[in-house]
Amino acid sequence: MEETLAIFIASTLRLAMPLMLAASGELVSERAGVLNLSLEGMMLTAAFFGALGSWATGNPFLGVGCAVLAAVALSAVQAWLSVNLRANQLVVGIGFNILALGATTLLYRIIFGGLSREEIPGLPKLSVPGLSDLPFAGTAFFQQSVIVYFGFGLILLIWWMLNQTSFGLAVRAVGDEPRSADKAGIPVARTRWLAVLITGAMAGMAGAFISIADIHTFTENMTNGAGYLALAAVIFGGWNVGRTIAACLLFGAATALQFQLPAMGIHVPTAFLLMLPYLLALLAVAGVVGRLDPPTALTLPFQRGK
Amino acid sequence: MTVLALKMPDRRRLMALSIPFAAVVGSMAIGLLLIAISGKSVPDAIEAFIDGAFGTAFAVGASINRAVALALIGLGFILAARANLTNVGGEGQIAVGGIAATAFALWQPVADLPLGLAVIVPLLAGTLAGAVWGGIAGVMKVRFGTNEVISTLLLGFVALLMVYWCVQSTALLRQPQTSSSTLPESLPIPDATKLPGLTGDPESPLHIGLVLCLLLALATAVVLQRSTFGLRLRAIGLNELAARRAGMPGSLLLVVALGIAGGFGGLTGAIMLQGEQFYLKAGFSSGYGFDGLVVGLLSRGSTLGVLAGALFFGFLRSGGISMEIMAGVPAALTLVIQGLIVIAVAGSVILVEKLEAEQR
Numbered sequence: 001m002e003e004t005l006a007i008f009i010a011s012t013l014r015l016a017m018p019l020m021l022a023a024s025g026e027l028v029s030e031r032a033g034v035l036n037l038s039l040e041g042m043m044l045t046a047a048f049f050g051a052l053g054s055w056a057t058g059n060p061f062l063g064v065g066c067a068v069l070a071a072v073a074l075s076a077v078q079a080w081l082s083v084n085l086r087a088n089q090l091v092v093g094i095g096f097n098i099l100a101l102g103a104t105t106l107l108y109r110i111i112f113g114g115l116s117r118e119e120i121p122g123l124p125k126l127s128v129p130g131l132s133d134l135p136f137a138g139t140a141f142f143q144q145s146v147i148v149y150f151g152f153g154l155i156l157l158i159w160w161m162l163n164q165t166s167f168g169l170a171v172r173a174v175g176d177e178p179r180s181a182d183k184a185g186i187p188v189a190r191t192r193w194l195a196v197l198i199t200g201a202m203a204g205m206a207g208a209f210i211s212i213a214d215i216h217t218f219t220e221n222m223t224n225g226a227g228y229l230a231l232a233a234v235i236f237g238g239w240n241v242g243r244t245i246a247a248c249l250l251f252g253a254a255t256a257l258q259f260q261l262p263a264m265g266i267h268v269p270t271a272f273l274l275m276l277p278y279l280l281a282l283l284a285v286a287g288v289v290g291r292l293d294p295p296t297a298l299t300l301p302f303q304r305g306k
Numbered sequence: 307m308t309v310l311a312l313k314m315p316d317r318r319r320l321m322a323l324s325i326p327f328a329a330v331v332g333s334m335a336i337g338l339l340l341i342a343i344s345g346k347s348v349p350d351a352i353e354a355f356i357d358g359a360f361g362t363a364f365a366v367g368a369s370i371n372r373a374v375a376l377a378l379i380g381l382g383f384i385l386a387a388r389a390n391l392t393n394v395g396g397e398g399q400i401a402v403g404g405i406a407a408t409a410f411a412l413w414q415p416v417a418d419l420p421l422g423l424a425v426i427v428p429l430l431a432g433t434l435a436g437a438v439w440g441g442i443a444g445v446m447k448v449r450f451g452t453n454e455v456i457s458t459l460l461l462g463f464v465a466l467l468m469v470y471w472c473v474q475s476t477a478l479l480r481q482p483q484t485s486s487s488t489l490p491e492s493l494p495i496p497d498a499t500k501l502p503g504l505t506g507d508p509e510s511p512l513h514i515g516l517v518l519c520l521l522l523a524l525a526t527a528v529v530l531q532r533s534t535f536g537l538r539l540r541a542i543g544l545n546e547l548a549a550r551r552a553g554m555p556g557s558l559l560l561v562v563a564l565g566i567a568g569g570f571g572g573l574t575g576a577i578m579l580q581g582e583q584f585y586l587k588a589g590f591s592s593g594y595g596f597d598g599l600v601v602g603l604l605s606r607g608s609t610l611g612v613l614a615g616a617l618f619f620g621f622l623r624s625g626g627i628s629m630e631i632m633a634g635v636p637a638a639l640t641l642v643i644q645g646l647i648v649i650a651v652a653g654s655v656i657l658v659e660k661l662e663a664e665q666r
Contacts, residue, residue: 037455081649081652081653085653085654085655085656086655086656087652087653087655087656088652088655090392090394090455091392091603091648091651091652092648092649092652092653094394094596094599094600094603094648095645095646095647095648095649095652096645096649097645098596098600098641098644098645098648099641099642099644099645099646099648099649100645101638101641101645102638102639102640102641102642102643102644102645103638103641103642103645105636105638105641106340106344106636106638106639106641106642109636109638110344110636225463228456228459228460228463231456232456232460235453235456269471269474269475270474271467271468271470271471271474272471274467274470275463275464275467275468275471278460278463278464278467279464281460282457282460282461282464285446285450285452285453285456285457285460286446286449286450286452286457287450287451287452
């Protein structure tokens with residue numbers, strides 16, 4: 001029983017990791033007033049280019065670099081469209097998601113073709129010396145892919161940046177009161193740009209985690225809605241880092257049940273277990289845990305003097 | 307822009323309208339370029355495309371049926387969009403519509419109904435199921451302030467998994483399992499519940515869904531432009547608070563608008579099932595919801611625009627599938643083209659606004 005629980009915790013962490021990375025990144029940009037519905041597309045693009053980079057160079061760490069670069073490039077276009085061209089952020093996001101699904105599928109067929117589902121060099125799992133042998137906690141926490149430990153570091157960094165630095169203050173200011181922020185001399189456009197790029201970098205890590213650290217290959221549409229779950233987690237989390245991470249862990253746990261319950265001999269229809277994270281997300285965005293207000297200027301482009 | 311500075315308001319209006327057109331042409335050019343880069347023969351690909359889209363009576367019928375589905379989703383989209391609502395849940399609404407239509411069509415008393423009711427009842431059941439699915443997002447919006455983009459998307463995932471569930475379980479809609487190779491699909495629906503063909507040509511899959519779609523397009527245009535309901539949707543969309551102050555039932559309107567959009571989606575699912583597919587299987591709605599959404603987005607609220615866009619994407623999809631089979635070009639290329647079109651059109655909004663402002 002204890003062993004099962006430890007494995008359950010470990011797989012929850014593994015499944016929640018891409019959500020946590022993507023959601024904490026998205027949080028920065030939403031606090032700055034830009035919604036990236038394209039999160040799903042960024043993750044899928046990153047998963048593809050990560051796999052490609054890792055396969056081409058034989059080095060999974062270079063693969064992670066490719067993934068982050070690809071997602072940041074995509075987020076730069078998103079930022080240009082959302083901030084400079086004042087395009088409808090929802091529509092642009094939908095466009096990017098369609099484009100990313102089409103482009104990664106197309107490139108995958110062109111490049112890998114017959115070699116489909118070929119294993120790529122993946123990131124090693126890191127058994128933390130001393131800790132991984134601990135009963136229970138060792139299995140649960142300390143036999144994860146290196147990205148998991150690194151990811152928690154990144155998430156802490158984002159929390160610190162948002163809440164403890166002047167850049168974080170600027171981000172929140174342009175997301176809540178862009179007009180006042182502008183008058184106070186905060187560069188609204190530049191701050192939003194940076195925030196979206198940070199989202200891109202984190203979505204890149206999330207995508208890399210899925211293809212390079214977890215599955216060790218690329219498959220078509222492999223993110224399969226994880227980006228949307230991450231978006232729901234931000235809403236569930238009330239635009240607060242800690243609560244958003246908790247929401248991601250909840251979705252991760254719901255997903256982990258798919259593997260855990262059958263292993264324990266409990267038979268629940270697979271379809272219901274697959275549905276569970278989305279149902280929880282629906283309850284979450286319906287405000288079952290109490291309503292929280294989004295940043296005032298979320299999705300509203302800023303134009304001086306208007 | 308100097309050319310535009312000429313005092314020719316009509317010409318500017320034309321320019322503003324030509325942006326989606328330019329986006330389409332540009333994106334298709336990029337598509338051809340991608341085919342060339344991938345080392346496939348461009349003429350072969352084009353030939354396969356034309357063959358698959360227009361080549362035979364079957365191809366034309368299949369393309370038009372596809373366009374009917376996209377147009378219905380697009381019509382629902384622009385109705386809700388008039389109230390400033392973005393319905394992204396077409397895919398899921400098609401799915402629940404398909405489930406309901408299958409369930410009713412497979413229920414023997416329905417198949418025995420006279421006077422065409424055997425066809426109509428499943429269609430209505432599908433429509434109603436879709437309307438409920440859309441309405442849930444509406445209720446979430448007015449009760450909890452949930453953005454409909456997120457809720458319709460999440461409801462979409464749930465609906466797709468519901469189809470999967472229905473065809474996995476014999477207690478639901480899966481056909482009786484006679485051997486281990488029984489596919490996870492429903493039984494085929496009885497002939498009495500299938501949509502009648504339109505041409506009499508057994509080669510052509512074209513069915514009366516086309517007539518239904520054109521009637522609904524006309525109805526949508528009239529409702530949007532000539533009815534109080536259309537005006538109210540617009541008022542709510544422009545300024546919800548002002549509309550409420552003016553005594554309009556704001557919450558109800560929002561729920562109804564999303565319910566209608568969902569109803570169009572549910573009807574689409576029923577038509578796809580009763581018109582062409584005839585049995586339910588997982589992923590039967592694949593991509594139609596998003597294609598229809600793109601059609602709605604590009605039409606800029608015009609009913610004629612929806613019909614034109616639906617025809618274009620209907621033929622594009624059919625041609626794309628044929629390109630994959632005959633010329634080895636992945637059909638995902640059509641997704642790339644669609645994505646580029648949506649992004650280009652969304653990004654050119656400032657340009658359009660500028661053009662239209664100059665005109666005044």
